[in-house]
Amino acid sequence: MLIKRRRDWEIPEAEATDEAVFLNRRHLLKSAAAGVAAAMGGAALSPQGAEAAAGPPEGDPSINLYPVARNDSFALDRPLTDEAVFARYTNYYEFGTSKSIWREARNLPVRPWTVVIDGLVEQERQIDIDDLLAQVELEERLYRLRCVEAWSMAVPWTGFPMRALVELARPLASARYVRMETFNDPEVAPGQRAGWYPWPYIEALTIEEATNELAFLGTGAYGQPLAQQNGSPLRLVVPWKYGFKSIKGIVRFTFTEEMPTTFWWDVQGAEYGFWANVNPEIDHPRWSQAEEQFIRTESDVGFLARPERRPTLLYNGYGDFVAHMYAGLEERYGDRLFR
Ligand code: MTE
Numbered sequence: 001m002l003i004k005r006r007r008d009w010e011i012p013e014a015e016a017t018d019e020a021v022f023l024n025r026r027h028l029l030k031s032a033a034a035g036v037a038a039a040m041g042g043a044a045l046s047p048q049g050a051e052a053a054a055g056p057p058e059g060d061p062s063i064n065l066y067p068v069a070r071n072d073s074f075a076l077d078r079p080l081t082d083e084a085v086f087a088r089y090t091n092y093y094e095f096g097t098s099k100s101i102w103r104e105a106r107n108l109p110v111r112p113w114t115v116v117i118d119g120l121v122e123q124e125r126q127i128d129i130d131d132l133l134a135q136v137e138l139e140e141r142l143y144r145l146r147c148v149e150a151w152s153m154a155v156p157w158t159g160f161p162m163r164a165l166v167e168l169a170r171p172l173a174s175a176r177y178v179r180m181e182t183f184n185d186p187e188v189a190p191g192q193r194a195g196w197y198p199w200p201y202i203e204a205l206t207i208e209e210a211t212n213e214l215a216f217l218g219t220g221a222y223g224q225p226l227a228q229q230n231g232s233p234l235r236l237v238v239p240w241k242y243g244f245k246s247i248k249g250i251v252r253f254t255f256t257e258e259m260p261t262t263f264w265w266d267v268q269g270a271e272y273g274f275w276a277n278v279n280p281e282i283d284h285p286r287w288s289q290a291e292e293q294f295i296r297t298e299s300d301v302g303f304l305a306r307p308e309r310r311p312t313l314l315y316n317g318y319g320d321f322v323a324h325m326y327a328g329l330e331e332r333y334g335d336r337l338f339r
Contacts, residue, residue, distance in 0.1 A: 006167035045088050045100075045298045046053035054087040057110050057232055062133055067223035068158055070140040074166065074214075077317065078310075080142070082297050083222040089301055090229045091147065092248060094182065094189035094201065099301075101191075105229035108188055108249070113233050117168070118255035120175035124150045129233045131276050133219065136160035140223070141216060141237075146316045148242035151307070152292040157237050158220030163211040165253065171207065175255035179204040180236060182249045197267065203236065203247035204260040204274065206325075214239060216322045217250075240318040242276040272339060277326065279338035280312035 028241035056063055059257045094102035115132060118124040138158055166178065169189050182201035186192040192199045209215060216237040219226060226232040231248030238245050244264050256258075264272035271285050280290045293307040294300070317324050326337055 031151065041257055042153040045085065045301055050084040050088065051231070052106075054083050054222070055227060056075040056220075057106075057108075058303065060110065060225045060231070060232070061130060062219065062225050065133060065138055066158065066220055066225060068140055068220075070142070070156075074141045074143060075222055076142045076144065076154050078144070078154050078294060079296060080156060081295055084154060085295060085298055085301065086221065087227055089295065090241065092191075092229055092231075093197065094191045094199075094249070095229070096191050102227070102229040104190060108183070108185075108232075110213040110228060110233045113251070115250065116252040116254075117165075117198055118252070119179070119256050120172040121255050122170040122172065132234075134167075136164045138219065143214075143216070143239040144316055145238060145239060145243055145246070145296070146292060146312065147235075148244055148272070148276070148284060148289075149314075150284075150287060150289065150292050152294050152310070154294075155221055155295075156223070157216060157218045158223070158225075159216045159237060161213070161217040162205075162215040162236070163213075164219050165217055166207065166211050169253060169255065175207060177204050177256045178210045179252075179254040179256055179260035180247050180250050181252040181254070182247055182252045198263060199245055201249075201258065201263045202266075203245055203262050204256075205236075205238065205245075207255075208325055209238070209322075212322055212325065214318055218246075231302050238335060240277060240315040240322045242278060244272065245276050256267065273336050275326075275333065275337045275339070277322075277338050278312060278316040279314055281314075282335050282338035284339065 089099045089324045090102060090105070091099065092101055092105055095104040111129075113129040114126050115129060116124075116126050138160055140156055140158050142156050144155065145155055171178075180203050183189075184192060184200035186199075191197070205215065218231060218235045218237040219233060221230060226235065228249075234250045235248040236250065259274060262274060265274060278289075283289050289312050291309045292312050294310050295307055299305060329337060
């Protein structure tokens with residue numbers, strides 16, 4: 001999430017940015033500097049642990065539900081990323097700022113796991129994850145994943161349409177947004193002991209987005225339940241938006257009338273906002289979004305890696321599914337639709 005290019009960090013930003021945001025960012029940059037090197041360079045994936053990294057959490061009772069049939073409506077334009085790479089090159093700030101946190105994340109207990117549905121709904125409720133899984137139909141979908149840091153992967157997710165969750169929740173007519181929250185357990189998740197982040201991780205969608213055909217709640221990948229580092233037991237998958245929208249480890253869905261503040265918007269509002277739709281023409285303030293580095297195999301990660309560069313696609317190539325939702329919003333939000 002943090003830095004890919006260092007040369008833009010300097011003074012002009014301070015001039016252009018609200019001081020509080022700037023100071024906050026300085027703090028983040030400082031604390032993340034080590035992690036950044038690791039993130040795009042130093043974290044060449046060590047061969048040890050490749051097998052331990054992939055695969056479901058120990059004793060995950062949902063394993064019997066896998067594999068499931070693929071929904072072929074979502075074709076890919078590239079090969080899948082190797083499972084072992086997907087499992088070991090991850091962003092999960094709750095466990096640290098580097099990409100190599102899978103071992104720490106593996107300590108997260110994912111049973112029992114309760115999901116709260118509250119806010120503007122007919123009836124607030126709590127539901128056990130396995131009861132939820134029994135009420136939905138799982139399918140496999142192949143989606144591109146585009147991180148705001150300009151790397152990408154292609155992943156075979158298992159999960160269910162988010163629309164099914166919204167229908168289950170029965171929101172009131174006044175509900176316009178759905179806010180999602182990650183678990184908060186600093187004892188298990190060392191990153192959550194870092195007081196400068198506004199834990200827990202929060203993300204949100206409009207109800208229209210949440211009920212779009214593409215919006216998916218991921219429970220598995222590569223034909224088995226998700227590993228903790230990839231968001232077990234429940235994560236969002238919204239492939240037309242930058243990856244930070246796809247919140248992991250969800251424990252709460254809250255239906256609201258007001259647009260909720262989200263984690264990265266709160267941390268660095270000048271750079272990240274509510275919408276975060278992928279757009280090659282709207283650069284991140286500190287790097288270009290015109291291209292992405294496609295991570296497919298282990299050799300695509302590390303200092304000497306030269307991953308394939310591909311042009312970034314508007315809405316990550318999913319415009320036919322989603323562009324209509326933003327047609328009326330350009331005047332009001334402008335570039336903010338894309339960060
Ligand atoms: N969810 C939580 N709770 N915490 C995070 O740090 N990182 C996000 C997103 N979901 C993140 C999160 C970012 S920046 C990306 S790119 C994707 O997860 C990465 O998903 P993956 O690691 O499974 O590929």
